[in-house]
Amino acid sequence: MIGLWDTNGNEVIKALAAERRSAGGVASGLALTLVAVVEEKKVREAEAAATIAAAAHPCRLLIVVRSDMEGRSRLDAEIVVGGRLGPAEAVVMRMYGRLALHAESVVMPLLAPDVPVVTWWHEEPPNMIANDFLGVVADRRITDCAQSPDPVAALRQRATDYAPGDTDLTWTRITLWRTLVAGAFDTTDERVTGATVVAPKTDPTAALMKGWLKSRLGIEPEWEHTDRSPRLHSVELQCANGDCVRVTREENTALFSRTGQEDRYMPLPKRPVGDELAEELRRLDADQIYAEALGAMAGLTDLDQKPPARVHVWKDPAMAARADEAAGAFAGPGGSAA
Missing domain, CATH: 3.40.50 (Rossmann fold)
Structure with missing residues (x-):
């Protein structure tokens, strides 16, 4: 050094x-x-x-x-x-x-x-x-x-x-979630009619997961706020035939549940920032799927355009701070200009 x-x-x-x-x-x-x-x-x-x-x-x-x-x-x-x-x-x-x-x-x-x-x-x-x-x-x-x-x-x-x-x-942190949810439809083409995301109301991963589901499935997912977990807790999908698919976080594993099938446990670890960064460095072109999910979350369209x-x-x-100070100096007791 x-x-x-x-x-x-x-x-x-x-x-x-x-x-x-x-x-x-x-x-x-x-x-x-x-x-x-x-x-x-x-x-x-x-x-x-x-x-x-x-x-x-x-x-x-x-x-x-x-x-x-x-x-x-x-x-x-x-x-x-x-x-x-x-x-x-x-x-x-x-x-x-x-x-x-x-x-x-x-x-x-x-x-x-x-x-x-x-x-x-x-x-x-x-x-x-x-x-x-x-x-x-x-x-x-x-x-x-x-x-x-x-x-x-x-x-x-x-x-x-x-x-x-x-x-x-935030997008990288839901990669494993997206993989698990998408994998549920490898063996079926049932249409999804509804979805529920359970997470704290301040969790950005839940907001982006909601946007991803909306952009991919054309539905309006619900966000159920909870204090049971400090981060995204579960994602549930309702299908047209009445089946329910649910992925629930349990420590560093995910419980995968589906109507008519046995429950399964799959890995869902909390990854270090270095692994998340390495994942993003794998691609250096624009991520259109992220743009669509982000736009759906914020109610904006054509971000990729x-x-x-x-x-x-x-x-x-420094100039902005001085401008704020000057504005404050001319403000009266009520907060408006004297």
Whole structure:
């Protein structure tokens, strides 16, 4: 590992090249560049997840930590090739002051040549991805609405802000659920007339499961709120012939029940973030099924018809904060302008 404190982008590029030569790395062996935008307290989580993902997709990992945007501009960096992060080439960059608002000035020269770029936010997703240049330059963008204070509202915002190439780890977390539910119809073509999803009202996976069922089956599923489980608890389908298909979570297994058949237990583990990330990195094209499920959840149509390219929309959070302060200074006791 090489540590550089109060450095600049050119020194980071030189140090990465030197470390790669020392470790025998070659750029042609990289499948992609993964840009991770991370809160300081979650850097180790991001590194652990990226290590798992890099085992399946050797990548150049660029971790961007934006800190203290009001202080002096400074860049601290750690360069790791191999070692604790497995096959990944990693640069952890902590950016302070105004530099944090222009992270692309350091990140762009570090992108591996001739490979796709994926940006992953391991923090609360941006309200508009176009406000973050690191999302605009990416071929694929991975958010995680579970990191938001209101995950379901954040998922609806992802639909409003959607562009082909976007995805969310909420979608990845229902992969096994979707497999189990779809597998129930491998041996029958009975029409589904109704569905019920049982989950807490703040669970984004339930919202997206509901959207997926609606988009695939053309029905309006019900969402039964429960406090029995902190996450998606069960999915039940009612068929035209009166049969009922139900998948219920029990710890790390799923109880599969169907009218007229014996109950069966199937694996339904809670996967680490690294496995979820690795799954999303398997495809770098737009996920049309996700777009349809997301649109059905939010009541929007033709999300996959939106332009895939975004135009960067500059937003300075410091200026926005000062504008809010100024507005407050002119507000009277009742909250309106004096």
